[in-house]
Amino acid sequence: MATEAAPMDEKAKRMRDLLSSFYAPDPSISTGASSTHASFDNINSTSFNADQYMDLLIKKSNLEGLLQRHVHMAAQIKNLDTDLQMLVYENYNKFISATDTIKRMKSNIVGMEGNMGQLLQKIMSVQSRSDGVNTSLFEKREHIEKLHRTRNLLRKVQFIYDLPARLQKCIKSEVYADAVRFYTGAMPIFKLYGETSFQDCKRASEEAIEIIIKRLQARLFSDSESIQSRAEAAVLLKRLDVPVDSLKARLLEKLEQSLDDLQIKPEEASKLMEHTDSSKNGESSDPHPAKVHEDAVREFSEAMHAYRVIFPDSEEKLFKLARALTAMQFENVEQYIKKRVSASCFLGISKLIWADVVLMDEVLPEAALSDFAAEAAQSTFKQFVARSFSHLQQDISDTLLKVNVDQKEAVEEEVLHSVVEASKKAVLQGSMNILQDFHQLLEENTGILVKMRDLIIGWVREGFQNFFRSLEALFLVLSGKTSSPNEAEGLAEGKPSDKVHAGFILVLAQLSVFIEQMVIPRITEDIAASFSAGGGAQGLADGPGFIPGELSRVFHSASEKLLQHYINTRTQRISLLLRKRFKTPNWVKHKEPREVHMFVDLFLQELGAIGKEVKQILPQGTFRKHRRSDSNGSNTTTSSRSNPLQHDRITRSNSQRARSQLFETHLAKLFKQKVEIFTKVEFTQESVVTTILKLSLKSLQEYVRMQTFNRSGFQQIQLDIQFLRSPLKETAEDEAAVDFLLDEVIVAASERCFDAVPLEPPILDKLIQSKLAKSKEHSTVSS
The missing domain is CATH 1.20.5 (Single alpha-helices involved in coiled-coils or other helix-helix interfaces)
Structure with a gap:
């Protein structure tokens, strides 16, 4: 670019500015004023200085x-x-x-003026010929029109002369509407010429109309006639100027009486749905009840329309009639759904009622029946949702209450396992069936269901929340954990017995775990997929909505409570056995032990029954034996069985010294060995059995502390505990804790004994082997 811009004349400058304003991307270059503010390095600016730009560029x-x-x-x-x-x-x-384009336009325009002149001449020629034709045909046209008017007049005269015969034909065929139409059409002529030219025709026609009026009045007052027929008779009488205002109250009364016949009674609803299903399957040849009902409602709607036409000032009364019928229909449905009703039946009845509403709404649009029906249906639909959950809860309760068998039968016949599986199926499959039913409601595009969609979604979410919370309360009531039945009012028809089956409590605990881990997540997934759009917020306005986290915590807590309740129930039963064992004999005068006491067999039988119960219900856990180990490796604290036998052969003369050494040995063991007795209970067979065993041994220790023993009594306790040591350690998951608790029992017995001299090892082993032989012989005979 040159250093200084060459001078340009005014025209060239103006053209450049115009081009710049149109094509330039920067609007600042399109105006002359902007050049003064442009930067010196803007090449597109008119004030661009090339030398200054180059100097700056070279420097930088x-x-x-x-x-x-x-x-x-x-x-x-x-x-x-x-x-x-x-x-x-x-x-x-x-x-x-x-x-x-301009060239083509120029060539096309040439010669157009001549063509327009020719067109104008042709138009003028056509107009002149048309005027000539009109002039020549004017007289004939006038004559034809006069003949046509004469012909129409003759037709009317002929109609008047034929009217009596026509009316007689209508009377014979009972087509009164046509007769009234013919007579009202001839009334203007009779008013003008009835006393002169058509006097005979008028008299004959009036006689025929008198007959028609009497028949219409008879039809209007006849109870055998339909509402529509009576309404048509009233309309025809009004057209004949017969006063019908006196019939207003009576006709309205007839409409009110017909409401009872139009209602769908609860007992008729079941038959109606059964007939509908059989008709669909081609099993019934009778008229379709739904079609019969629809025809009756249609007739009622037409009667209301006729009544409205006859008495225009009676709209409010008709509105009340239509609304009363709609309200009664939904009230009857509420009675119908008190018993168990499937979603398809409820949907069919709802669609039938909505069809009635649509028919009446067409006749009485001002009554706004669709909105009124939507409001009236809210209570009905809400009750259906609530009763669906109530029926599901009753099914679950019935399934659980089937375990009314003896405890021994329940254990041996594995009834508990079948009850658990049936209960799981009842909860999960029942919940999914309810969801499927509600899906069926939401998938319908019927007017009332479209209006109720958001509300149904909210009720379903709230219903599941209340259902699971009520189910948790039901479990506590059935288990005997909750003493007051008011906490589960209306949940189960049967009340739990005073002595609840212990295995049944374990069934409820396992079912609570299943609901927490399987049912609630499954229901949550389905609700999130199909019952959240548009209905969540509105549903939460009337209730708590569906909160799966809260329900999971509720059933997690319930499962722990029920499991602990089962453990307490079983422990109390064993505790009663131990109490009877230690309260009965006089331990101060106890004789020398000859055999293992029979309470040991009863104790092992109870543990065996518990093991069979938990195997039917609970899963098997990771069975890790916690074996006992000594912290100092000394031989003085190896086990309860060997500790008393590690002493030298103590004679009866030095019994006091032997007892002191026994105390010192077990006191040292308490400080040297740390054994965790009670741990958190898990939902496994081993954990539950071990926990019950620990609590039972702790109870045994406490009963021992409450007695005073002589030497023989102490030796009997030693013998019984030594016999129990092996089977209990095989049963329990935590051998160390069981071994420790057995040692504690012996220590407690020694502390409460006057002369704690243990049995000699050979005598102890002999008595134990004798008991084992008898047990083996007894088991052989039993098998």
């Missing part, structure tokens, strides 16, 4: 930067040249096209 950039700038500017120049060339080509094509 090195050689490599200058070369890159050169390449960049060369590319921009090339792009601008290309754009300019394309712009020229495009504008050139437009100029060529415009030139061609």
Whole structure:
């Protein structure tokens, strides 16, 4: 670019500004005033100084930067040249096209003026000929129109002469509507010429109309006639100017009496749905009850329309009738759903009632029956949702209460396992069936269901929340954990017995775990997929909504409570056995032990029954034996069985010294060995059995502390405990804790003994082997 811009004349400057304002991307270059504010390095500016720009560029950039700038500017120049060339080509094509268009217009216009002149001449010629034709045909047209009027008049005269015969035919065929139409059409002529030309016709017609009026009045007052027929008779009488206002109350009374016949009674609803199903299957040839009901409602709607036409000031009374019928229909449905009703039956009845509403709404649109029906149906639909959950809860309760068998039968016949599986199926499958039923309601596009969709979603979410909370309360009531039945009012028809089956409590605990881990997540997933759009917020306005986290915590807590309740129940039973064992004999005068006491067998039988119960219900856990180990490796604290036998053979003369050594030995063991007795109970067979065993041994220790023993009594306790040691350690998961608790029993017995001298090892082993032999013989005979 040159250092100074060449002077330009005014025209060239103005053209450049116009082109710049149209094509320039920067609006600032399109005005002359903006050039004063443009930066000196803006190449597109009119005030651009090339020398100043180059000096600044050389100062700021090195050689490599200058070369890159050169390449960049060369590319921009090339792009601008290309754009300019394309712009020229495009504008050139437009100029060529415009030139061609102008040429074609010029060639087409040539000769148009002559054609217009010829067209005008032809139009004038057509107009003159048309005027000639009209002039020549004027007289004939007038004559034809006169003949046509005469012909119409003759037809009317002939109709008047034929009217009596026509009315007689209508009387014979009982087509009274046509007769009234014919007579009212002839009334203007009779008023003008009835006393002169058509006197005989008028008299005959009036006699026929008198007969028709009497028959219409008879039909209007006849109870055997339908409402529609009576309404048509009233309309025809009104057209004949017969006063019918006195019939207003009586006709309205007839409409009110017909409401009872139009209602769908609860007992009729079941038959109606059964007949509908059989008709669909082709099993019934009788008229469709739904079609009969629809025809009756349609007749009632037409009667209301006729009544409204006859008595225009009676709209409010008709509105009340229609609303009363709608309200009674939904009230009857509420009575119908008190018993168990499937979703398809409820849906069929709802659609039938809505069809009735649509029919009446067409006749009485001002009554807004659709909105009224939607409001009236809210209570019905809400009750259906609530009763669906109530029926499901009753099914679950019935399934659980089937375990009314003896404890021994329940254990041996594995009834508990079948009850658990049946209960799981009842809860999960029942919940999914309810969801399917509600899906069926939401998938319908019937008007009332579209209006109720959001409310149904909210009720379903709230219903599941209340259902699971009520189910948890029911479990506590059935287990005997909750003493007051008011906490589960209306949940189960049967009340739990005073002595609840212990295995039944374990069934409820396992079912609570299943609901927490399987049912609630499954229901949550389905509700999130189908019962959240549009209905969640509105449903939460009337209730708590569905909160799966809270329900999971509720059933987690319930499962722990029920499991602990089962453990307490079983422990109390064993505790009663131990109490009877230690309260009965006189331990101060106890005789020398000859055999293991029979309470040991009873104790092991109880543990065996518990093991069979938990195997039917609870899963098997990771069975890790926690064996006992000594912290100091000394031989003085190895086990309860060997500790008393590690003493030297103590004679009866030094019994006091032996007892002191026994005390010192077990006291040292308490400080040297740390054994965790009670741990958290898990939902496994081993954990539950071990916990019950620990609690039982702890009770045994406490009963021992409450007695005073002589030497023989102490030795009897030693013998019984030593016999129990092996089977109990095999049963329990935590051998160390069981071994420790057995040692504690012996220590407690020694502390409460006057002369704690243990049995000799050979005698102890002999008595134990004798008991084992008898047990083996007894088991052989039993098998």
